[in-house]
Amino acid sequence: MPKTALVPIADGTEELEAVTIIDVLRRGGVQVTVASVQSLQVKASRDVNLTADCLIADCRDKTYDLIALPGGMPGAEHLRDCAVLTELLKKQRKEGRWVAAICASPAVVLAHHGLLNDCRATCYPSMQDKLPSAQSAPVVVDKNCITSQGPGTAIPFALELVSRLHGRNAAEKVAAAMLVKWAPVS
């Protein structure tokens, strides 16, 4: 059975991060739902126009194997302020399914809502003082949280997500087709 992932987006989401997560997960056979926390069409942080598959309200009563948050400002603040997404994230962490975030989002979304209090995590370097237990690695995995630092770490972050959902072999195949040298987080 293919695993499922929810990727929330908003105006000001970092488009390279969002699209890398979506693209790599889909290459890895994960069923990805891109949900806007605002209107269906969003203007990302460098003015790329993205249209979501659905609104976050449509995801309220569903469960996903992974919820993965792209960064970007003010995109991360819009994700933080979405009550439906906050509830989904709290439930996800509590029930032991994967929660992932990159760049601004580990600090601005996850730490803000107290979801990293028991986890080592990383984020964009200038925001690491907002994390309870900051690490400086490009990708950090602890309990059911996977976090990463920024646009330059988006591909290894997304490959780690594929690896955790569909196994290391699946991630290695995607990496090879994308011409990426990749090693899993140990």
Next chain:
Amino acid sequence: MPKTALVPIADGTEELEAVTIIDVLRRGGVQVTVASVQSLQVKASRDVNLTADCLIADCRDKTYDLIALPGGMPGAEHLRDCAVLTELLKKQRKEGRWVAAICASPAVVLAHHGLLNDCRATCYPSMQDKLPSAQSAPVVVDKNCITSQGPGTAIPFALELVSRLHGRNAAEKVAAAMLVKWAPVS
């Protein structure tokens, strides 16, 4: 004066490559026009929905400092079959302004139209037999052509574009903010 770039897209364009080019160029202060060779909204190769800034017909009588082609199939074939874009690319090469392409597009678009006959170039490894003078480097610069291999080389490719338009310092600043280790093509 900021330099200008045209990034053509189509159904089946590789979205990670397209968005990386657009995002990195805009971070580097380049004025980017995203033009569809089909309708305004396109469905990229992994089903990301992108909306272009305009149609390629709106670009017919303009000149850009750079035309940069993302890859992806069948996106590259749609770029290849667009008469307006083909004319723009021929004029661009002839008049000495930058032409760039990644992944499938150096082979499927540029080589197909005879635009790499006098240039060393690279592309996605499985298509390199279609290039007149194939190189295996991640990014190749020869005359006014810049070519690259695939999703995993999209960031260094886009930084090279910034470097050629706005200088090495501009590219290094973008690379640092994106947490990317980057060195220009020598």
